[in-house]
Amino acid sequence: MEKRFPRDFASLPSIFDYIAEFMAIHKIHSSAAYSLQFIVEELFTNLVKYSRGGREQIAVELSKHDNSVRVRLTDFDVDEFDVTTLPDVNIHEPAQSRKVGGLGVHLVRKMVDTMTYEYSNRVGTITITKNLARDDV
Amino acid sequence: MFSVSIGSNKEIHLAGRFDASQVAVAKEALDRITDSGTVDFTELEYISSAGMGVLLATQKRLMASGNKLTLVNLNKHIRDIFGYAGFDKVFEIR
Numbered sequence: 001m002e003k004r005f006p007r008d009f010a011s012l013p014s015i016f017d018y019i020a021e022f023m024a025i026h027k028i029h030s031s032a033a034y035s036l037q038f039i040v041e042e043l044f045t046n047l048v049k050y051s052r053g054g055r056e057q058i059a060v061e062l063s064k065h066d067n068s069v070r071v072r073l074t075d076f077d078v079d080e081f082d083v084t085t086l087p088d089v090n091i092h093e094p095a096q097s098r099k100v101g102g103l104g105v106h107l108v109r110k111m112v113d114t115m116t117y118e119y120s121n122r123v124g125t126i127t128i129t130k131n132l133a134r135d136d137v
Numbered sequence: 138m139f140s141v142s143i144g145s146n147k148e149i150h151l152a153g154r155f156d157a158s159q160v161a162v163a164k165e166a167l168d169r170i171t172d173s174g175t176v177d178f179t180e181l182e183y184i185s186s187a188g189m190g191v192l193l194a195t196q197k198r199l200m201a202s203g204n205k206l207t208l209v210n211l212n213k214h215i216r217d218i219f220g221y222a223g224f225d226k227v228f229e230i231r
Contacts, residue, residue, distance in 0.1 A: 009156075009157045009158040010158055012156050012157060012158050013158075016154075016156075034183065034214040035214075037183065037185075038183075038185055038218070041156055041157065041185045042185060042186055045157045045185075045187065089222075089223075091221075091222060091223025091226070092223060092226070093223075095193075095196060095197060095200060095226070095227040096197060096200060096201070098193060098197070098227065100190045100193050100194050100197075101190065103186040103189060103190065103193075103222055104185070104186035104187075106221075106222070107186055107218060107221055107222060110221045111221075
């Protein structure tokens with residue numbers, strides 16, 4: 001299933017509806033909803049904030065494969081922005097010196113099983129896979 | 138739907154879904170907090186890193202004046218994510 005969304009934070013409710021529809025079709029237990037919503041929101045909002053040049057809508061594709069879910073976001077006519085190379089947040093830093101940003105990708109890395117980025121002909125594609133727990137399917 | 142309200146006992150209540158589209162709403166309310174206080178998560182279903190950033194910025198501002206937020210009644214998903222983020226070292230979580 002693929003849907004395209006305007007590159008705006010206001011797209012988030014529609015994206016969450018799309019995730020709910022996908023989960024219902026594939027009978028994925030609601031226990032997996034939080035992490036799927038979180039992963040898609042973080043990746044989508046990163047593209048909205050940092051991907052340069054994009055004017056077209058962002059494609060979000062969700063697919064179910066045996067015991068895992070694959071999430072793929074495709075951003076058209078953009079400069080290269082490899083989210084997989086962003087540095088991790090130092091979570092052991094004292095509160096006062098912690099940076100407010102950068103946490104989203106750090107947390108996505110903790111939640112997914114694979115995360116890749118491809119860039120070709122000004123099209124950037126982020127793909128993650130998340131294995132489902134036994135209770136999720 | 139997301140809301141933030143401050144009770145008569147100065148307890149802060151977050152409710153609904155705190156995603157990136159709700160940052161301005163939360164910031165407007167939390168920027169008014171100047172003393173230590175408790176944030177009740179009982180009715181908060183979801184929070185993303187955007188919402189966590191607002192809480193972290195508020196905590197840093199309060200700590201600079203010797204105050205702090207304490208977080209209570211987090212659901213399991215939020216508690217797990219706050220653990221991955223090291224927020225259990227930034228906030229007292231009960």
